[in-house]
Amino acid sequence: MENPLQFKDLGLDNRLLKNLAHYDFKQATEIQKIAIPVAIAGKDVLASSKTGSGKTLAFLLPTLHKALKTKAFSAKDPRAIILLPTRELAKQVYGELRVMLGGLSYTGTLITGGENFNDQVKALSRHPRFIVATPGRLADHLEHRSLFLDGVDTLILDEADRMLDLGFAPQLRHIHKAAKHRRRQTLMFSATLDHAEVNDIAAEMLNDPRRISVGVSNEQHKDIRQRFYLCDHLDHKEALLDRVLNDADYRQVIIFTATRADTERLTEKLNEKKLKAVALSGSLNQAQRNTIMSQFERTVFKILVTTDVASRGLDIANVTHVINFDMPKHTEEYVHRVGRTGRAGNKGDAISLVGPKDWDSFKRVEAFLQQDIQFDELEGLTGKFKGLKPRQPVRKDQGQAKSVKSQAKKVAKKPVKRDKSFYQNVAVGDNVFIPKKKVAPKVDEE
Numbered sequence: 001m002e003n004p005l006q007f008k009d010l011g012l013d014n015r016l017l018k019n020l021a022h023y024d025f026k027q028a029t030e031i032q033k034i035a036i037p038v039a040i041a042g043k044d045v046l047a048s049s050k051t052g053s054g055k056t057l058a059f060l061l062p063t064l065h066k067a068l069k070t071k072a073f074s075a076k077d078p079r080a081i082i083l084l085p086t087r088e089l090a091k092q093v094y095g096e097l098r099v100m101l102g103g104l105s106y107t108g109t110l111i112t113g114g115e116n117f118n119d120q121v122k123a124l125s126r127h128p129r130f131i132v133a134t135p136g137r138l139a140d141h142l143e144h145r146s147l148f149l150d151g152v153d154t155l156i157l158d159e160a161d162r163m164l165d166l167g168f169a170p171q172l173r174h175i176h177k178a179a180k181h182r183r184r185q186t187l188m189f190s191a192t193l194d195h196a197e198v199n200d201i202a203a204e205m206l207n208d209p210r211r212i213s214v215g216v217s218n219e220q221h222k223d224i225r226q227r228f229y230l231c232d233h234l235d236h237k238e239a240l241l242d243r244v245l246n247d248a249d250y251r252q253v254i255i256f257t258a259t260r261a262d263t264e265r266l267t268e269k270l271n272e273k274k275l276k277a278v279a280l281s282g283s284l285n286q287a288q289r290n291t292i293m294s295q296f297e298r299t300v301f302k303i304l305v306t307t308d309v310a311s312r313g314l315d316i317a318n319v320t321h322v323i324n325f326d327m328p329k330h331t332e333e334y335v336h337r338v339g340r341t342g343r344a345g346n347k348g349d350a351i352s353l354v355g356p357k358d359w360d361s362f363k364r365v366e367a368f369l370q371q372d373i374q375f376d377e378l379e380g381l382t383g384k385f386k387g388l389k390p391r392q393p394v395r396k397d398q399g400q401a402k403s404v405k406s407q408a409k410k411v412a413k414k415p416v417k418r419d420k421s422f423y424q425n426v427a428v429g430d431n432v433f434i435p436k437k438k439v440a441p442k443v444d445e446e
């Protein structure tokens with residue numbers, strides 16, 4: 001039998017192998033086996049592999065290896081910039097970076113929103129060699145000239161698609177331009193990279209990249225058991241949630257809701273029932289967010305109720321269950337949310353509650369996963385809702401006048417709800433501009 005590839009076979013510097021001893025694994029995961037040698041060879045990389053498959057080390061190890069083996073372009077500028085969509089994720093990756101920097105003479109720093117700007121200016125004036133950051137705040141520092149990126153030899157975008165979803169394209173471009181030179185290497189990673197916007201930014205930022213894809217993003221994750229329940233309304237959802245939590249032999253659970261307000265409401269309800277739950281949302285200040293995450297990691301709370309602010313990247317060992325109390329608006333977030341469990345070879349459970357309001361999102365997830373999803377039922381909790389009929393497509397052969405009329409009738413019956421940005425974008429006498437999607441408030445993610 002072929003020997004499993006170990007980290008020591010990947011040509012990594014011995015000092016990194018020594019630091020890897022901090023972990024109890026020796027064998028590289030599939031994405032690490034493929035991406036590390038390609039990145040060491042200096043190629044740009046556009047890589048995807050399933051959640052929990054060790055992408056962080058797949059980009060950290062070759063980046064540090066390069067720093068150990070080659071001379072820096074500049075005496076002061078950072079050598080590597082690692083960008084992530086959320087503060088919590090940046091913090092986690094920074095933690096892994098610190099482990100890998102153990103015993104080396106390099107320094108690293110964490111630059112995220114929500115922290116004191118001047119403290120960060122001070123930290124940057126000490127010329128850290130590795131920076132883990134969220135894009136908004138890093139771009140602010142560029143603007144403020146607290147750092148320069150001319151000497152960057154590696155730029156890494158983790159969860160690149162999410163950063164784009166959150167509207168960070170301008171900041172990413174700004175950072176890219178500031179660090180633009182012929183010898184820069186760029187690495188992009190995510191579990192879901194097949195979106196048009198990612199291709200555009202990859203075409204701009206990557207130079208003849210090697211595409212690495214381990215499995216496909218919509219492939220069933222074999223370590224995550226996925227179940228779906230139909231629900232009639234909110235009370236029904238809550239009854240199902242109670243039952244699921246009661247029946248599940250969980251260690252820790254992450255429950256995803258649609259909005260910040262929902263996280264708070266649901267957390268209160270769970271606490272009334274003496275379940276130890278805590279809410280994490282972008283409306284809290286950073287100190288509160290840090291405290292909550294650290295308490296959850298130490299299992300002070302068994303249940304974390306949150307929004308998509310926590311859907312990406314977070315690696316928390318005890319999460320045995322993920323519950324979609326509401327289905328996600330962005331389809332790929334389904335893959336990322338359920339990927340908070342079943343990580344690094346462990347098993348996990350994902351449960352989704354699908355009410356009438358979730359139906360469209362559910363159908364998109366079903367199409368994305370290319371599965372014919374069957375619903376499960378819980379005794380005594382079967383509702384009436386069985387899904388919505390697909391909308392009738394407008395037939396081409398319908399007369400123009402008729403179709404306009406029928407549409408007008410529809411509008412009169414049910415006014416179309418628009419978000420605020422719709423009205424803000426309407427200028428008198430101008431063409432009406434309808435934003436394709438609502439840009440999430442930055443404060444939620446940065």
Ligand code: ADP
Nearest residue numbers: 025027028029051052053054055056057315344
């Ligand atoms: P991803 O970014 O692909 O979702 P992470 O980098 O967060 O995954 O890694 C998920 C978990 O797997 C982490 O706890 C990490 O320590 C662990 N891990 C990383 N590499 C390996 C490996 N080679 N073997 C076993 N576990 C690993």
Ligand code: MG
Nearest residue numbers: 055056158313
């Ligand atoms: Mg990751």
